[in-house]
Amino acid sequence: MLAALKEDVFKANRRLVDSGLVVLTWGNASGFDPETKLMVIKPSGVDYGRMTAEDMVVVDLDGNVVEGRLRPSSDTATHLEFYRNFAGVRGAVHTHSVEATAWAQACREIPCYGTTHADTFHGPVPVTRVLTEEEVASAYELNTGKVIVERFSGLDPLAVPGVLVAGHAPFTWGKDPQDAVDHAIALEAIARAARLTEAIGASKPVNPLVSYVGEKHYQRKHGKNAYYGQR
Numbered sequence: 001m002l003a004a005l006k007e008d009v010f011k012a013n014r015r016l017v018d019s020g021l022v023v024l025t026w027g028n029a030s031g032f033d034p035e036t037k038l039m040v041i042k043p044s045g046v047d048y049g050r051m052t053a054e055d056m057v058v059v060d061l062d063g064n065v066v067e068g069r070l071r072p073s074s075d076t077a078t079h080l081e082f083y084r085n086f087a088g089v090r091g092a093v094h095t096h097s098v099e100a101t102a103w104a105q106a107c108r109e110i111p112c113y114g115t116t117h118a119d120t121f122h123g124p125v126p127v128t129r130v131l132t133e134e135e136v137a138s139a140y141e142l143n144t145g146k147v148i149v150e151r152f153s154g155l156d157p158l159a160v161p162g163v164l165v166a167g168h169a170p171f172t173w174g175k176d177p178q179d180a181v182d183h184a185i186a187l188e189a190i191a192r193a194a195r196l197t198e199a200i201g202a203s204k205p206v207n208p209l210v211s212y213v214g215e216k217h218y219q220r221k222h223g224k225n226a227y228y229g230q231r
Contacts, residue, residue, distance in 0.1 A: 001058055001067045002040055005031045009040045009091075010053035012177035016095060017048045019185050027095040028073040031177040032083040034090065037061055039083060043070035074141060081145025082173055086157040091177035093184045096169045099191035103127070104164035110190060111208045113197045118214035119221055120186040122159035126151050130166045144168070159222070162187050 012029035016022040025048065030041035040056050057068035061084060063076055073079070079092045095101075103110050103125075110125035112118055117125075128147045135143035148163050148171065161183040162172035170191075172183035198206055208214075221228040 002033055002036070002038060003053075005033055005040045006056040006058075007053045008177050009042070009056050010051070012091065012093070012181050013042050013048065013051065015178070015181045016093065016184065019181070021095040021097040021184055021188060022048070023096075027093070028075055028079075029091070029093045029177050029181060030073070030076075030079045031091045032089070038066060039076075039080060041073050041076055041079060043068070044073050046070065075144075077139070077141040078145040078148070078171070081142065081149055082157075082171075085149045086152070086173065088158050088175065089173045090175055091180035092171065092173040093177075093180040094169065094171050095184055095188075097184065097188045097191075099195060100164065100170040100187050101168075102195070103191050104169050105167060107166040109164065110194045112214050113194055113206065114209050115213065115217040116193055117190045118209060118217040120183065121161070121190065122156070122218045122222070123214075124208075125162060125164060125187065125190065126155065126160065127164040128166050159218075 009029055009031045016027050016029060021027065025045050028042040030039055032039050039059050043055050043057050046055060055070055057070055057072040058066045059072055059076060060066055061080060063080060065072060075094050082089050082092050107127055109127045112124055128151045131143055131147055144165060151163060157173065161174055162170055164170050170187055172180050172187055174180040174183050220226055
């Protein structure tokens, strides 16, 4: 079942390791098939070096395992919230990459300081509120997804393809699992560049990139009349 998507999700998980965004088993990638309304996700706590495409777990939108011999990722409920609420999202990634996680732990959004940021994110990288004690105790992973969806009220998830969960770490998403990994890689670079920008400019306030330059860079890659890359 969903052999091609399993392979894609497996490769996405391997890319997270190869890109240096995941150490030990701290992360996961998933993919969603809109026709069957099934999600494929990495199994929980399995070593990336021993993992195969056949180890990927298939679950329905209620989190029930449809196929797979292993338990799905502990973050399954969070990923499912994206697919239930974010139209057009077909892949999602969670990491504890150091730079982006540092911003999440500081409970700070990442301002758009330059065109590197604007090429991928249409505005600041948002940060969620902190979960309440009740939310953590009752259904932690599900409520993590809910606070992310809550934070995206009024935002386009495809234009802002990632978030920092306060005190936790980043999640990214995209049109497929590989796109979600691309956004995780970009987010880590953006987070590092923003930290260095603030450190270099520590003696005076650092201003975000002027809006018209940021808009130009985002639209030339993602807008209706985009001209970046090949046709």
